[in-house]
Amino acid sequence: xxxxxxxxxxxxxxxxxxxxxxxxxxxxxxxxxxxxxxxxxxxxxxxxxxxxxxxxxxxxxxxxxxxxxxxxxxxxxxxxxxxxxxxxxxxxxxxxxxxxxxxxxxxxxxxxxxxxxxxxxxxxxxxxxxxxxxxxxxxxxxxxxxxxxxxxxxxxxxxxxxxxxxxxxxxxxxxxxxxxxxxxxxxxxxxxxxxxxxxxxxxxxxxxxxxxxxxxxxxxxxxxxxxxxxxxxxxxxxxxxxxxxxxxxxxxxxxxxxxxxxxxxxxxxxxxxxxxxxxxxxxxxxxxxxxxxxxxxxxxxxxxxxxxxxxxxxxxxxxxxxxxxxxxxxxxxxxxxxxxxxxxxxxxxxxx
Amino acid sequence: xxxxxxxxxxxxxxxxxxxxxxxxxxxxxxxxxxxxxxxxxxxxxxxxxxxxxxxxxxxxxxxxxxxxxxxxxxxxxxxxxxxxxxxxxxxxxxxxxxxxxxxxxxxxxxxxxxxxxxxxxxxxxxxxxxxxxxxxxxxxxxxxxxxxxxxxxxxxxxxxxxxxxxxxxxxxxxxxxxxxxxxxxxxxxxxxxxxxxxxxxxxxxxxxxxxxxxxxxxxxxxxxxxxxxxxxxxxxxxxxxxxxxxxxxxxxxxxxxxxxxxxxxxxxxxxxxxxxxxxxxxxxxxxxxxxxxxxxxxxxxxxxxxxxxxxxxxxxxxxxxxxxxxxxxxxxxxxxxxxxxxxxxxxxxxxx
Numbered sequence: 001x002x003x004x005x006x007x008x009x010x011x012x013x014x015x016x017x018x019x020x021x022x023x024x025x026x027x028x029x030x031x032x033x034x035x036x037x038x039x040x041x042x043x044x045x046x047x048x049x050x051x052x053x054x055x056x057x058x059x060x061x062x063x064x065x066x067x068x069x070x071x072x073x074x075x076x077x078x079x080x081x082x083x084x085x086x087x088x089x090x091x092x093x094x095x096x097x098x099x100x101x102x103x104x105x106x107x108x109x110x111x112x113x114x115x116x117x118x119x120x121x122x123x124x125x126x127x128x129x130x131x132x133x134x135x136x137x138x139x140x141x142x143x144x145x146x147x148x149x150x151x152x153x154x155x156x157x158x159x160x161x162x163x164x165x166x167x168x169x170x171x172x173x174x175x176x177x178x179x180x181x182x183x184x185x186x187x188x189x190x191x192x193x194x195x196x197x198x199x200x201x202x203x204x205x206x207x208x209x210x211x212x213x214x215x216x217x218x219x220x221x222x223x224x225x226x227x228x229x230x231x232x233x234x235x236x237x238x239x240x241x242x243x244x245x246x247x248x249x250x251x252x253x254x255x256x257x258x259x260x261x262x263x264x265x266x267x268x269x270x271x272x273x274x275x276x277x278x279x280x281x282x283x284x285x286x287x288x289x290x291x292x293x294x295x296x297x298x299x300x301x302x303x304x305x306x307x308x309x310x311x312x313x314x315x316x317x318x319x320x321x322x323x324x325x326x327x328x329x330x331x332x333x334x335x336x337x338x339x340x341x342x343x344x345x346x347x348x349x350x351x352x
Numbered sequence: 353x354x355x356x357x358x359x360x361x362x363x364x365x366x367x368x369x370x371x372x373x374x375x376x377x378x379x380x381x382x383x384x385x386x387x388x389x390x391x392x393x394x395x396x397x398x399x400x401x402x403x404x405x406x407x408x409x410x411x412x413x414x415x416x417x418x419x420x421x422x423x424x425x426x427x428x429x430x431x432x433x434x435x436x437x438x439x440x441x442x443x444x445x446x447x448x449x450x451x452x453x454x455x456x457x458x459x460x461x462x463x464x465x466x467x468x469x470x471x472x473x474x475x476x477x478x479x480x481x482x483x484x485x486x487x488x489x490x491x492x493x494x495x496x497x498x499x500x501x502x503x504x505x506x507x508x509x510x511x512x513x514x515x516x517x518x519x520x521x522x523x524x525x526x527x528x529x530x531x532x533x534x535x536x537x538x539x540x541x542x543x544x545x546x547x548x549x550x551x552x553x554x555x556x557x558x559x560x561x562x563x564x565x566x567x568x569x570x571x572x573x574x575x576x577x578x579x580x581x582x583x584x585x586x587x588x589x590x591x592x593x594x595x596x597x598x599x600x601x602x603x604x605x606x607x608x609x610x611x612x613x614x615x616x617x618x619x620x621x622x623x624x625x626x627x628x629x630x631x632x633x634x635x636x637x638x639x640x641x642x643x644x645x646x647x648x649x650x651x652x653x654x655x656x657x658x659x660x661x662x663x664x665x666x667x668x669x670x671x672x673x674x675x676x677x678x679x680x681x682x683x684x685x686x687x688x689x690x691x692x693x694x695x696x697x698x699x700x701x702x703x704x
Contacts, residue, residue, distance in 0.1 A: 011497065050490070053497035070471060078436035078455070088431055091457065095464070100471040102454040103430070105443065112447070119422060119452040123475040138402070145363065145405030231638055264642065286583055290616065292644050 011052040020048035069099045071313060072120030073129040076108045076198075077229060080257065081285045082302050083131070086153065089306030090129065097314050099126075108229065110197050114139055121146050127317050129153055129309060133160055134199045149316040149323065153309050155199055156327040163316070163323030165309045169200045172298045172330040173207030176280060177252065179332060181215045184341035185250040185278065188212070189223040191237040191262060192254035204254045204282060223248065227258070234261020235268075238279075242271065242346075249277060249341040256281035256288045259295055263337065267292075274339030276346050284333055293336035300330050363404040372400035421451045423665060424472030425481040428460045428550075429581060432609065433637040434654050435483065438505065441658030442481065449666050451478075460581065462549050466491055473498050479669050481505055481661060485512055486551045501668040501675065505661050507551055508679040515668070515675030517661045521552045524650050524682040525559030528632060529604065531684060533567045536693035537602040537630065540564070541575040543589040543614060544606035556606045556634060575600065579610070586613020587620075590631075594623065594698075601629060601693040608633035608640045611647055615689065619644075626691030628698050636685055645688035652682050 017024040022045060030037050030045040037045070048054070071094055075083040091101040104120060106113035113130075117139060120128060127149045140162070143150045152164035180188065188208065195202040209219035223245050227233040234253060238261065241248055253259035259281030266273050273279050273293055281288055281297035288295040305328055316323045369376040374397060382389050382397040389397070400406070423446055427435040443453040456472060458465035465482075469491060472480060479501045492514070495502045504516035532540065540560065547554040561571035575597050579585040586605060590613065593600055605611035611633030618625050625631050625645055633640055633649035640647040657680055668675045 053494040068475070070475060072454075077440070078430060079433065079440055081431065081433075084430035084436065088429070088457070088459070092459070100456065100468060102424075102456055102472070102475070104452065104454055105440070107440070107444070116452060120454070123420070123422060123454070142405040260642065287639050287642070290612065290639070290643070 011054045016048045016054045020045045067126045068124040070125050071099050071101050071127050072125035073103045074113050074116045075105050075131050078105045082283045086302040086306035089303040090310045093307050093310030121148050127313050132199045134197045151313050163325050165326045167328045167330045169203030170207040173204040174210040176298050177208045177211030187247045187249050189241045189248045189251045191225050191258050193229050194226045201254050231261040234258035235265040238262035238265035252280045256283040256285045273337050278338045296335045296338035297333055298330050299333050363406045368400045368406050372397045419478045420476040422477050423451050423453050423479050424477035425455045426465050426468045427457050427483050430457045434635045438654040438658035441655040442662045445659050445662030473500050479665050484551045486549045503665050515677050517678045519680045519682045521555030522559040525556040526562040528650050529560045529563030539599045539601050541593045541600045541603045543577050543610050545581050546578045553606050583613040586610035587617040590614035590617035604632045608635045608637045625689050630690045648687045648690035650682050651685050
């Protein structure tokens with residue numbers, strides 16, 4: 001392929017115009033509103049674009065078109081299947097509307113999330129998908145000033161103004177906790193991701209407290225262990241629970257990955273699930289069903305959430321709409337890891 | 353916080369300069385080379401940036417600085433833990449050097465990958481991480497013309513010019529196949545992702561053929577089933593293998609997720625693993641060890657690969673270096689899913 005620019009540098013709009021023998025305005029029109037250019041001219045311009053390896057300069061193009069057809073998302077981690085799954089559906093639906101998704105992951109770090117949001121805005125993201133409500137008011141103010149619509153996902157709280165598509169983490173976990181208490185459990189432990197700047201995790205822990213209060217139990221008796229997301233951390237937290245409060249009959253984990261770690265620790269310790277101790281999760285990722293024993297958990301419609309988030313985002317971008325929040329239902333998947341509370345102490349004998 | 357721009361529009365560099373009572377050149381210097389600005393002035397400018405909600409305009413800034421400190425990556429899917437894990441390490445290392453990572457996922461679709469690469473370049477990515485070598489020569493030519501360094505990961509082939517950090521998929525799978533054949537297996541089936549535009553999958557299938565040839569078996573006898581990535585697809589493929597070629601004694605899967613699906617199908621069909629049929633994977637993701645039975649697989653150092661890819665990328669960006677390719681070692685994790693080949697037919701009786 002011949003090098004057709006005059007000086008071997010990065011090809012410009014003018015180079016494309018010269019090569020296709022049209023005006024620069026025609027090249028712009030071809031790239032931004034191809035429908036307005038007759039077929040033959042369009043073909044010639046696009047051929048020149050291809051041959052020269054021209055890519056529109058963001059700055060110029062954004063100024064002309066006011067939008068870049070790029071949507072950004074900042075998620076806490078790529079290593080959690082729930083975000084991956086929701087984003088895949090989000091992207092598929094955006095793709096059907098000609099939009100590209102760029103994703104950054106913040107490692108559950110608020111400062112990093114802040115930087116990534118600003119970087120995506122600087123790179124020209126038309127809109128942003130963010131996970132949960134918790135972030136500084138400065139960042140929300142920044143987005144409002146920059147007129148970049150932001151949609152919250154994975155959380156839904158009726159009283160919040162920020163447009164959101166998600167579910168009520170607190171109510172969902174309260175429902176599971178009622179089922180757990182219905183199985184006779186009174187000594188409940190909870191392993192959660194750190195709750196300080198994570199409204200999803202915080203809501204789930206509060207939900208357990210709500211169900212305990214309803215059942216006449218003291219929510220302060222809930223043993224709460226906060227630990228970073230991961231299988232190994234869930235494993236260590238389960239060991240700590242059994243060492244600190246051997247009277248525990250159920251360990252409710254705020255996500256499935258921590259629960260998988262708890263199941264692994266139980267197996268290594270010779271603690272039978274659910275005969276000695278029950279374990280529950282939250283999310284219903286694929287390994288929840290494959291785990292041994294299969295995990296009782298809260299099923300979250302991740303794909304549905306991603307797909308509908310895209311529909312809402314497209315509407316917000318097109319109509320300058322503020323976005324009507326959507327609450328999605330969750331439901332409980334009762335599997336073998338939850339059983340009746342054992343009576344009496346966990347005998348030392350049953351532990352390897 | 354007061355709205356300080358003159359007309360309520362998106363704040364500009366000039367607005368910041370006016371608010372901080374400095375020249376626009378000083379604002380630019382503060383943003384691009386803060387070390388060159390005295391502390392007090394810098395503080396005043398950064399305060400104005402915060403108060404106005406100013407974010408540098410990419411176009412102008414890129415023209416001035418020639419780089420954006422953004423690195424892009426296009427991966428086949430976010431729903432595979434191996435990419436998530438490698439990218440997390442890639443990002444952590446980039447972050448230590450003040451760079452932001454933006455990720456797009458192509459759903460294993462070459463056309464989509466092409467669009468996403470061009471979108472990342474248009475958004476100002478300084479460099480790109482791409483998975484495997486397979487893509488059109490036009491796309492490589494485009495990147496060369498735009499002078500955007502591209503680093504291939506997850507693949508390594510000594511004869512390729514493109515800088516890469518990865519491992520030899522073919523040699524790694526050949527080593528596993530030798531171990532499988534050493535267990536007496538002669539009737540081998542392989543479940544793989546589609547190999548046409550995926551050099552990693554293609555290499556792994558070829559590796560099985562290499563080991564078969566060495567052992568005096570005909571590589572053409574390998575039953576190959578190609579299916580998209582996923583647990584359900586692996587499950588369906590295993591059922592097809594057992595229906596089409598019941599003489600199969602081992603099913604070698606080109607990745608762990610397909611193998612997990614195969615294990616699930618085997619359990620549902622009442623086929624015992626490894627007594628009736630052995631199953632192997634590739635990648636060594638976390639569930640490989642948690643699966644029942646635990647999965648024999650090829651361990652790939654995903655985090656190490658991500659970390660070293662970042663180091664190499666930073667060097668390429670800083671020095672305009674072409675990048676020295678790196679081959680990483682893999683090793684085999686022998687677990688319970690691989691056993692000796694059964695002798696004789698898989699009796700109908702043993703199947704539920």
